[in-house]
Amino acid sequence: MSDTAKARAEQTARASYGKLLARIASRTGDIMAPEDALSEAFAEGLKTWPERGVPDRPEAWLTTVARNRLIDAQRRGKRMVVTDEVPEMPTLTSDEDEIPDERLRLLFVCAHPAIDRALHTPLMLQTVLGLEADAIGRVFLISPSAMAQQLVRAMHKIGDAGIHFSLPARSDMAGRLTAVLEAIYGAFSKDWIDGASDFSAEAIYLAQMTAALADEAEAQGLCALLLFIQARRDARLADGVLVPLDEQDMALWDQAMTAQAETLLRQASAKSTIGRFQIEAAIQSVHAARARSGQTDWRALSQLYAGLNCLYPTIGGAVSQAAAVGRDAGPGAGLDMLAKIDPAAITTYQAAWAVRADLLRRASRLSEAREAYAKAISLCTDAPLRRWLEARAAALPLH
C-alpha cells in the first residue's frame, strides 16, 4: 500500500465523514446513533480504500456501509436508537449532486456555550474528523475510557437538551465564532515538542475549513497563524535542543506554506475587523519576513504586541512584549516592562523567567541572569526547551 493512496483515502474519508455526520445530525437532531454507525463505516473505508482505491462517490459508499452497520446493530439489539434513524440516512442516487457542506453548523454545536469548554476540542476532533476517543485521549492525557465517556455524555446533552444545528444569529456570531476558533487553536497547541503525536495537521484542516465556510476575518487570521507556525516546524529543534525563532535556519522553513499564510492574512485584513488571531498572525508574519530581509524587525514586533495586549491582554502576551521591547529598545527597557507585570502572576511562569534571564544576560548582569536561568530551568517541563536554557546558562561568562 503506497503512502499516497493511504493519505488520499484518509483525506477523502475525513471530508466525507464530517459532511455526512453534519448533514444527518442537523436533520434529525441526534448525533449519537449516526456517529456510531458512521465511525464504523469510516474505519472500514480507511481499511479498504488504500488497497482498492477511493470510490467515485465516497459519500454514497460511507452512507451505504453506515446504513448496513445501523441495521446490524439493531439486529444485535445493541444500544442504537431503533426506528426513524435508518430512513433518515441520506440516500444518494447516482444523479444526485454532492451533499451540502453543513460542517460549520457542527462546529458551532461542538463549541456551544452550554457544552463544557474542555470538551469543545475533543468533540470537534471526534465528530468533524472522525477521530477515535483513544487517539484524542492520548494527546489530551486522559484515559481512553474517560475520554469516551465524556464525549458520549456531551453528545447525549446535545440531543437531550435541545442544542440545535443552526447557525448563530448575526448578533451572536462574533462570540460564538470565537469559541469555535479557540477550540481549534486548542487542538493545535496540544503539541508535544519532543515528538509524541499531536493534532497540528488536524487543527490546520479545521481552520482551513472554517475559513472557507465562515468568511470571517478572524477565521482567516487563525488559519494564517497556524500555517505560519507549522511552516517552521522542521526548524525548531536541532539535536533535541530548541532553536529560538530568530536563530532558526530559514532554509528549513516551508516557504509555500508561509506564502499561503500571507495570502490569508491579507484577505483577513481587507475585511477591516481587527482581532486577536489576526494580530498574532501578523506577529508571525514579521518573524517570517526575516527570510527576505535577513533580520528580525523588533520594532514592528514591539508595536504588534502592544496592540495585542490592548485588545486581548494575557500574561503570555505581556511577557512576549517585554522580550520584543528588550531587543528593540535595549534590555533595560525590557526589564522595566517585565517589572510592570503583577509579580504574583509570573513567579511560577517559566517563560517570564526565561525572558528575564535573557534580558539580564544582555544587560551583563551575570549573577542575576544565572539565578533567573536556574529558576526558568526548574520550572521547565519540556525537554528541548530545558536543554536550550541549560546551554544558555552554561555559556554565561564567569565574570
Added chain:
Amino acid sequence: MLVTTDWLQPAHTATTVSMIDGEERIQDGPFAETKETLGGFFVLNVPDLDAAIAWAKKCPAARHGKVEVRATAMGG
C-alpha cells in the same frame, strides 16, 4: 389535587445561566453549590436550547443568582 408535574432530562444535560453584574455566564451542568436551593420555576415552550437560554438571561433571578435550564423529557 395534583396541579402540575413534569419529568426532566437528567441533571447532566442541564445548563446554568447567570447575569450577575451584567456579566453573562453560561455553564455546562446543574448548579452545584450546596447552600443554594431551588427558588421557583418557569415552564417555557421554545424550539431549542438557545431560545431557552435567551429567556433565562432575561429572568430577574439571573441577576443575583443562577437559573438552571433543563429540557422536559415528556416530549412535546
